[in-house]
Amino acid sequence: MTDTVRMTDVLAAGRAELMTALAEADEHAALDQVLGLLDAGVPAEGVLLEVVAAAQAEIGRLWQADRWGVAQEHAATAVVEHVIAALGARVTTATTRGHVVVACLEGERHAVPPRIVAEVLRGRGWQVTFLGAGVPIAHLVPYLREKVPDAVALSCTLARDLPRADQAVAACRDTGTPVLVGGRGFGEDGRWARALGVDTWAPDAAAAADLLDRPGWRRAARPAPPRPVAPAYTALLTRRAELVDAAVAALDERFPPARDDERQPDEVREEVGELVDFLGASVYVDDPELFGGFVSWTAAAPAARRLPPAGTRVVIEVLARALRADPPGVLRHLDCGRQVLATR
Incomplete structure (x- = not known):
């Protein structure tokens, strides 16, 4: 049996055990499970993406299928947020790269996926400032002008918010800050990011980190000509x-x-x-x-x-x-x- 197969089995077992804890909103069991994976030598990024992010996606599917109620979904998500914080506290990576600001659009309440992006970037050596859910453009723009980060990553979960995302991207670019975008709101293949003139779309946290690793990503993040509104x-x-x-x-x-x-x-x-x-x-x-x-x-x-x-x-x-x-x-x-x- 190869190391890859063994790791796959470990991650699958970790997801199952985490879901069991989340079903009961058992924060202690959830923390013991994911921190135990770190202690067993599983890389933090693997735990975040293959266990925690996968579990959060499963929570959404269970809610959509009417197998979990709203209260159970909220309770499990709250535990996931604590788990991510605990994982982040255990990872000590030297800051060897630039500064990235991660934020959700105004009105955006789904903060778990961009929080995972923030922790993956931090684990790869970036200085990361996570601004959380629902950041108004009027507050984000002055912050970017003050801090002058190397990039800002914006999350959009619901496609209904694409007009607002377009405004946010344009406002961030006006500060001279390169913009990355992600989230289901841009379409599974990023088609609606491209429709807004944004070529720097990433489908998940690992892809976002990989994108920042590419030498030419700043050129792709340059502003596109303004689009006329229909x-x-x-x-x-x-x-x-x-x-x-x-x-x-x-x-x-x-x-x-x-x-x-x-x-x-x-x-x-x-x-x-x-x-x-x-x-x-x-x-x-x-x-x-x-x-x-x-x-x-x-x-x-x-x-x-x-x-x-x-x-x-x-x-x-x-x-x-x-x-x-x-x-x-x-x-x-x-x-x-x-x-x-x-x-x-």
Whole structure:
């Protein structure tokens, strides 16, 4: 048996044991397990990526499949955050490279993946400042001007935030700071990063570190010419509140709430607004598959949604009627959503 096979087995067993601890939100067991891997000689980066990051991804899948509730998911994620901190405290690597700032977009609550990026970079000798979740552009830009880092890494988990990501990238570049981006919000293959003119996209923490190791990455991080914003996106943004109101009214008419209905009006309104925001992002990057992908995800995530597929169909039809006379381009995105629902 080769060392590679043995390491694969060790990591697989570590993931299983960590998931057992996370299922019970047992912080002590989780810490003992991952620190025990370090003591056994498993490299810290391997523990972070193959055990901790993999476990966090599995938490998301269990929640989406309605096998874990929101409370259990939150409790497990809180334990993961403590585990990452403990791993970081055990790794002492000399700072031999430059300074990287890692931050989440304003409104971004998913801080675990970029935190893992920060720890991997730190383990490879970078000085890293992790600013955490939800960093407003108005605060990030002055910080970059003051600290003058070698790069800033921005995380976007939800594709609905791509317009905001575009603004953040442009603002960071205006400070002269090279920008890297990552997160599922840019698409599994980084297609929406490239649509925004960002060639320095990384699919995971190891790829981000490898990218920074390349001599020519700074050239790839240079600003692209400004992209014109589609009139259809501007129309959507301007009419967002009106569109949400119309869709919610249609839902109430089509599906009158019963006495024992657990739906909360604010939650339904929030989900309709999210659907409009994903449509806007889809138009912004001119890729109907973005909206179609979100519609597909909502149909497959009963635990995550108050709006069932039948309700999504109603919202799409309301939006189609309301936007028919607006600048062209929106309807083909809505059609992609319709086609997804037709297969359900």
